[in-house]
Amino acid sequence: xxKKLTIGVIYGGRSGEHEISLRSARSVIESLDQKKYDIVxxxxxxxxxxxxxxxxxxxxxAEAQAKIGSAAQDKRKEIALTGxxxxxxxxxxxxxxxxxxxxxxxxxxxxxxxxxxxxxxGLLDMAGIPYVGCGVLASxxxxxxxxxxxxxxxxGLPLCNYIWFLRREWEANRESTMRRVSREIGYxxxxxxxxxxxxxxxxRADNKVQxxxxxxxxxxxxxxxxxxxxxxxxxxxxxxxxxxxPQASLPGEYLIHDAASSFLDYEEKYSGTGHNEFVVPARISxxxxxxxxxxxxxxxxxxxxxxxxxxxxxxxRDNGQLLINELNTMPGLTDVSGFPKMWEAMGxxxxxxxxxxIELAIERNRDKLRNVVSHNx
Numbered sequence: 001x002x003k004k005l006t007i008g009v010i011y012g013g014r015s016g017e018h019e020i021s022l023r024s025a026r027s028v029i030e031s032l033d034q035k036k037y038d039i040v041x042x043x044x045x046x047x048x049x050x051x052x053x054x055x056x057x058x059x060x061x062a063e064a065q066a067k068i069g070s071a072a073q074d075k076r077k078e079i080a081l082t083g084x085x086x087x088x089x090x091x092x093x094x095x096x097x098x099x100x101x102x103x104x105x106x107x108x109x110x111x112x113x114x115x116x117x118x119x120x121x122g123l124l125d126m127a128g129i130p131y132v133g134c135g136v137l138a139s140x141x142x143x144x145x146x147x148x149x150x151x152x153x154x155x156g157l158p159l160c161n162y163i164w165f166l167r168r169e170w171e172a173n174r175e176s177t178m179r180r181v182s183r184e185i186g187y188x189x190x191x192x193x194x195x196x197x198x199x200x201x202x203x204r205a206d207n208k209v210q211x212x213x214x215x216x217x218x219x220x221x222x223x224x225x226x227x228x229x230x231x232x233x234x235x236x237x238x239x240x241x242x243x244x245x246p247q248a249s250l251p252g253e254y255l256i257h258d259a260a261s262s263f264l265d266y267e268e269k270y271s272g273t274g275h276n277e278f279v280v281p282a283r284i285s286x287x288x289x290x291x292x293x294x295x296x297x298x299x300x301x302x303x304x305x306x307x308x309x310x311x312x313x314x315x316x317r318d319n320g321q322l323l324i325n326e327l328n329t330m331p332g333l334t335d336v337s338g339f340p341k342m343w344e345a346m347g348x349x350x351x352x353x354x355x356x357x358i359e360l361a362i363e364r365n366r367d368k369l370r371n372v373v374s375h376n377x
Contacts, residue, residue, distance in 0.1 A: 005104040007037045007358070008090070008129075010120065012044040012059065015112035016200040016221055022059055024333040025109045027340070029064040031350045037358075039068045040090070040103065042079075048114070052076040083126035105361050106131040107354075109333065112196050116330045117143040130365035132357045133307040134329040141303045142329035145194045145226050148303065149326075155302040157295055157324045160314060161185060162228040164194060167219040178211055181227050188230030191215055193222035204230060233314035233323070236282050238296040239331070239342040240309045241353065243360050243367075246300050248293035249342040251313075253282035278338050280345035284315065291322055299327050307360050310339050 009032075011025030012018055029039055043056035051059075053071035078093040089102040106129055108120050118140035124131045134142060141147045146164045153159060163184050170177050181189065191214035193201040201221040203214035218225045239249040255277045281289065296311040310331035314323040331339040333350075340350040348356075 002036075004036060004038050005358070006040060006102065007032065008040045008042050008103040008106040010042045010044065010106060010108045010110060010115075011056075012046070013110040013112070014044065014046060014048045014114040015110070015116075016196055017111035018046055020332055020334065021109055021111050021115070023335075024111065024337070026061050026064040027333050027335055027337075027350070028107060028109055028354065029060065029067050031354055032067070033351055033355070034067060036355070039071075040101065041068055041071050042081075042090075044110070044115075050079060050081070052079045081123065081127060083123055085126070085128035088127060088129050103129055105129070105358050107357070108133060109330070111330055111332065112143070112200070116328075117195065125368075128365075130361040132361045134303070134305050134309065135364075138303040138305045139329050142305070142309070142327050143195050144224070145192065145326055146224060151302045152299060152324055155298055157299060157302070158322065160229050160231060160323050160325070162226055164224060164226045167223045167225065170215055170219055170225065174212065174215075177215070178208060181211060182208070185227050185229050187211075190228045190230055191218050192226045192228070193218045194224035194226050195222045231314055231316055231323075232318060233316045234282075235325075236284070236292060236313040236315050237338045237342065238292050238311050238313070239339045240296050240300045240305065240311060241307075241343070241356060241360075242300075243306045243364050246297050246305065248296045250281040250345050251284070251289060251292045251296075252278055252280035252338050252342045252345070253284075254278050254338070278336075278341055280338075280342050288315070288322065295322070295324055299324055303327060303329075305329065306364050307357055308339070 009025055009029055011021045013021055032039055041053050041056040041060065043051045043059045045051065053074040057065050057068055057071045076092045079090045080093055082091050087100050089100050092099045106124055108115060108131055110116055110120060116139055118136040121131065121136045121139050125136060141151060149159055149162065163180065165177055188204055188206045191203050191205060201218045203217055205211035205214045215225060234253060236251050236253050238251040240246050292313055299311050300309050310328045312325040314325055331337065333339060340353065343353050344350065
């Protein structure tokens, strides 16, 4: 009988996407095969405190808690994940501390800052623990939309018009910044924090009054603000899975049924109100499907991706031009998220996707171990 792997699932985090992380973690934990894996839940609070398993499990829905019932009996009061590769797991702290629970693989189901930006990936690399998803470089470049678009442009991918500026520039001269947006982008436009996802802090602006409010909102979430041209376009997504030889799924499309919605915001994505519908495959031609899949793989390689990603596109209604919008290195994995639905449409159920992601994490870690880390002159 094959030995079960111990899988640490990290969720929550110091991010505006904390709640989405909890929902993604629930889907992951409920879908992991209990015959193959022992699950160790690890929650991070909004303040950045790491909770031991017994406290972490309480943040999950009842269905997920049932999958990891033993965690509720865990007596540890404080734990730490150290960068020392001699431990490769959880170190118990406090009185009676010093014991270590080895983790075979970690799934960092963290969205946004302090989780999807390369910070947790750097810690796991130092610790020598295999983990699901992109590494430090891809994660940091994938979260920063400005750097991401620069890499896409270098890879020859088509982009919409955009500009960016710092919060400090905005606060120093709001009128000058607004004139620049009006001159270089125009209206309508979309204002976004450069380092966040799930449409948090994103607003559409049709005039100067709305633009000012949109920039003020975005600047609450990040020091770097991006403004993109507003397009009359369909929003298409494509999931990517793999390491050095990534594969793209069938693309999907969110159909917004609420005429009052100008774009798919946070509430529309996750409220489950029925105002939107995710359709796979997207209702486009086979030629367009192949083009989207090709561009998705190119984008994944451009940021040096590994494990998984979701690549978002605009398909213009006026001229049919396909433009890449952004890449998400830890896409939402909730019950309403597109990533699992796109693979399911290809006959790959979410538990099988998770099996593959764990295999890819181990494969990537083994490849890293091939690197020589010392040099004798």
